Amino acid sequence: MLPMRPMKLGGDFIMFGENSLEYLQQLPAKTKRAFIVLGGNFMEEAGYLKEITDLLEEVGYTIETFNDVEPDPSFDTVQKGAKAMLAFEPDWIIAVGGGSVMDAAKAMWIFYEHPELKTLEEIVSPLPKLRNKAKIACIPTSSGTGSEVSRSIVITDKETHIKHGIGDMELMPDIAILEPKLTTTLPKGMTAATGMDALTHALEAKVSNRANVLADVLAEKAIKDVFAYLPTAFHEPDNLKAREGMLLASCIAGMSFTNVSLGIVHSLAHAIGGKFGVPHGLANAIILPYIVSYNSQDETAKQLYQEVADMLEVADLVTAIQELNKELGIPTTLQAFIKKDEAFDASVKELAKLAKADGCTKTNPVIPDEAGFEELFNKVYYGGTI
Ligand SMILES: [Fe+2]
Structure with missing residues (x-):
C-alpha cells in the first residue's frame, strides 16, 4: 500500500484554451472591485491590459492597477501594493505577469487580508486564513514558475539580499487563466x-x-x-x-x-x-x-x-x-x-x-x-x- 499523501492541483478553476481571458467575466464577485498587479508596461503596450480591463468593465468592475513589480520582488514593493489594496478594497486581485508579479500579488494579498502583520519574518506557515476580503486570479505571461497553481512565493529582502521562500496551501490561487497569446510578448x-x-x-x-x-x-x-x-x-x-x-x-x-x-x-x-x-x-x-x-x-x-x-x-x-x-x-x-x-x-x-x-x-x-x-x-x- 502507498503511504497517505495529499495532492492539491489548483484553486477553484484552471482555465485554458482559446479565449480563456473571457472567463474573467464569470468571476464570482461581490463588490466587483478588481486590483490588477503588473510588472511594468509590457501588457499595456501589447494591448492585453486593455483587453482585460474591457472584459471586466463590461460586467461592471471598478479597476485599479499597480504596475510597479520588479523582477525578484522586494518586500518594499509588497508593502506598497498591500497599502494600495487597503485603500482600494478589492474583492478580486488579478496578477498579470511572470512569477515575480504573481508572487508579489500573493504576498500583497496576505498583508491586505491581515494588516496586523508587519514584517516578512511574520509570514510563516501555517498562514492565517485568507479570502475574507478578496480572492486571487493569476494570468501568467511567462511559462516557468507555475506560480498560478503553486502554494509558494519568493520575496527578496533587499537589505540582507536573502530570498524568503514561503509555502502554504492558502497561497494557491483561486483561478489560473492560461492564455498563450500573452506569452508571445x-x-x-x-x-x-x-x-x-x-x-x-x-x-x-x-x-x-x-x-x-x-x-x-x-x-x-x-x-x-x-x-x-x-x-x-x-x-x-x-x-x-x-x-x-x-x-x-x-x-x-x-x-x-x-x-x-x-x-x-x-x-x-x-x-x-x-x-x-x-x-x-x-x-x-x-x-x-x-x-x-x-x-x-x-x-x-x-x-x-x-x-x-x-x-x-x-x-x-x-x-x-x-x-x-x-x-x-x-x-x-x-x-x-x-x-x-x-x-x-x-x-x-x-x-x-x-x-x-x-x-x-x-x-x-x-x-x-x-x-x-x-x-x-x-x-x-x-x-x-x-
Ligand atoms: Fe523555480
Missing part, C-alpha cells in the same frame, strides 16, 4: 530562462524524496513537453502552438512540484540569486545538469533519470539538458554572470550555508553537508564534471 532570453525553470521544477519533483505517483505523471508530461516545445517557442516567439505547449507544461510542472517540493538546484539558485542577482531561471538552467550528475550517486534517482531519458529517447539526460541549454544560448557556468572570482570565492561559505538551510534541500535525493555545497558551488562557477 516574452523576449527570447526570458523564454529560455523561464522554460528551463519549468524543466527544473518537473525534474526536481520527479526525484524528490516526497514524490508520489500522481506528481510523477504530471512531472513526466511537463518534462516531455518542455523538450518538445521550448526550442520552437524560443526560435519562433509567435508560434502559438509552442507557446501554449510551454504554458501548459509550466502549469503542469507547478502542480507537481507544489505538492512534492523541489531539490538543491533551487537551493543553489536561491542563494546565488539573492547574493549576486542571477536571474532565477538562468541560475537553474546552468545548475541543473551538474545536480542531475550529482544526484545520480543515489541509485533510485539514477534509475528515475534513466526512465526520463528513455521517455525522451535520449541516451543520457545530462547531455540532453546541456544540449538544450546550448540551443537556448545559456552558458555552461555561472562565470558569465558573476565576473569577479574574488567576490565569488569570498562568498562560497556563506552561499553554502544558505543553500544548506534552504527549504528545498530536504527533499533532494542526496543531501550534501555545507562542505558538499561548497564543492557544488565551485563546480557550477568554475565548471568541470561531477
